[in-house]
Amino acid sequence: MSESLLTEDEGVKALVAYVNSGSAIGPVGKGKGVGYSLMKSSPTSFSWSTAIEDFEGSDTPVDRYLIKIDRRTKEFITPEPIVLSERELVDAVLAATGQHLSSWTRFTDGSMSISYKVAVKEDPDVAYVVQIRHYGSVASMDAFMTVISRTISPSVLPIPPVYPIPGELVHQSTTGMGRQIARYMPGQVVLPIYAGLSHEERLIFVRKLALAFSACWEIQLPEPRLVGELIASNIDGHITLRVGPDRHNGLGGPFHSVRDYLRAYIKRCLVLLEKQQGIEEYKEKYLHRIRIFVETRLHEIPAIVETVPIIAMHADMGPHNIIVSNQTPTEIQAIIDWEFLESAPYASLHREMDMFFRENAPNGFGPEYERADELREAFWSSIPNWKRWNESEATQTFLEWFRFGLFMQPEYRPKELADEERDSFWAENIRVVEGMLDKYSPQLNEAINA
Template structure:
């Protein structure tokens, strides 16, 4: 057996230009590709730092060993004849079809982005937990490994294919009554997760399959029950980001560490984000000073009656949108699958419960059981039949539908969503992210909490005090920061891009690149009267590494 295995390894290294198995078809976007293209990222381009972004997403694995492992699964038992690459930002998602027609999904994490061992182990734990203990329909895990020294030579998760079709394919065509029924279904799924209580905060892991470092030090985990425990969080806010050594930053990532301390560690010890920096980003010393103020006030807030009611640790899907929801082919109101649970964490309810992105309240929306009418001061110039105004009103109706459904399915989540002060929520969420977002949002939360101290029912006096002069200067900077955010959103829409400069594959990249250059030059020129060209470049929404 050992000799056979060695021969198999040798054959893998020799056959680098041929399919991993005779007759195996490998495709991406409907076109045949050579095996090496499975390792590369080819789902879109990047306006800046393209070589770096491509390298982050380059992941090798043993194609032959993967096919053999999947073919041997009890639910497959047939040779693999086709691989269809469906790539994501953090994983290679491979649709694998067997000779007998059986289809499964193999996820290969991008090892330069997803923290080694921690990411796979926690994702599998979440999938198994959600499937066993909630009503959310998730795919069964057929096989997995968080040890990159396995025969596949990469971490992997093999999943049953989710039945049905993506909601994005039918959302614009279904009737409004069907949308209402779906929205009620969303609220019920989210609520079924929110009722599950946890003894702390962190990422979920299987107790019998912990990463080695957690297995060696049981003090770094919190038991949930006999099968599960909480361990370090693993997301983009970990000190050092995805590029750092997982063991190094997991030491600072819970499940018990302060979020403000994570922010301080990030600023003191690691490089900052390469996303665009807004105006008044702040020097490292200012970041640390504000984060230290946060460490003073967070314990007081945590003991307040308001937060104690909403601080229970809960599990929540991290990216609930139509692309991650599968509905029945026969009845689009029936939700048959929810995918992409990577980076799920257990955190306080008041930071977890939020509006689904595609049901976000439009500007002027008012919560409560009143009719979903936008405030009359919003866009009062709009004509009665203005299409954009009608779309906003339609969005308000759907948001109100979700709000009403949440009241019925889980009142605690509704009260958390509508009753937690925005400044308090932003303080807790933003502390680990000043390196990315700049200091203005965190400073704004701290100022609002100081100003509303008595209204929030907090004891004594706020432990820090901003002067009137500091507040006035902040208000000016906040307006400039908000204007920059709006311009950034408009720029992303024009380029059909995101914060990282990613352009989807259906967009003509050469045209997007040319448009980007024109917008960039216009932006620098528009700032010439107030700052140098070098400072203006630092404010642009896409930053080159260097």
């Protein structure tokens, strides 16, 4: 029976075709595409949060729907809108804050959430954000954010105050969707404005950012330190931390070894490369060599990487999750969206940190900002203990292997690019991959190039 069950890849193809048909949740117009995120997988069904989204993004929230497919019959169940009714908002706000709803409106969604901004009768100067989350445990997020608020100064690592809804752990496990209530933090997301800051403003900002990263990294983890999802539990006000299987990248675990984590990460990156569509020219040249390398060389990861510190992290702490002041964009108001909590080697945040030193680009690796070396120096000099680690042989060796996984799968390259743009689009992917193959598997390169 199991052989005839729909796989996740087959389910995604069916989902996209179903929504593109226009019969599911409306027509998919020009400049729009299907956005989806897996909410639940079971032996009998897959469920996704699905929306029709603008390729260029939208200033207004989009309607999202729960779409479920039966893995046995391969038939879809009628889509249902993912919403909170006014009654549900009233009850949730009262249970969490003791206050009474006066008004509400849809608010800017996160990539893994649906948001409402609400006002209350008791205090017109206070607003809350109520979010429906299907990715990550809201109870764990609330508990971990409570740890931060109890132990770290808000001037160093500012977060929105959270107001746990009683019984939310059971509610989320039953419905598959959690509800989180946090104080609304005025300001602007740093992502769209960062490139427009002056060099001096960026220097000020990255120094503060470094302190925020470091403060999170210093949170005490249970021993022995494992690599995986960091899970927080609040039992009668006492918060404990434990580490479970990695959920962010679907690696399994938890891992007792940094090398085991790196091996699982690189193998997962290979799977994603094999599935990637629209990069056939790259795959024809590199996939076979990468596959052989992964099958035969991962035992060569040096033991020194085991000394890289395993720390607590917000694994998605990029510019899209940082709110800054409207008046003073170098002032961090809040770091938000803590659904990606991990216990992992600190250097695995390489890509998130690098976002503050280089421009956005469709290939995922934009040009560095002018005087980026000064930005990096300002960042690491603000946290000297971590600067020493970042310059260590252990970290540099870790990054060599981690970046191999990170860059082995390139982004889709548009066909209409000019020759010079085409040549540069995958340049960093090729440089990293060929560098590893040349260093650790030169005989393979020579045999294939012969």
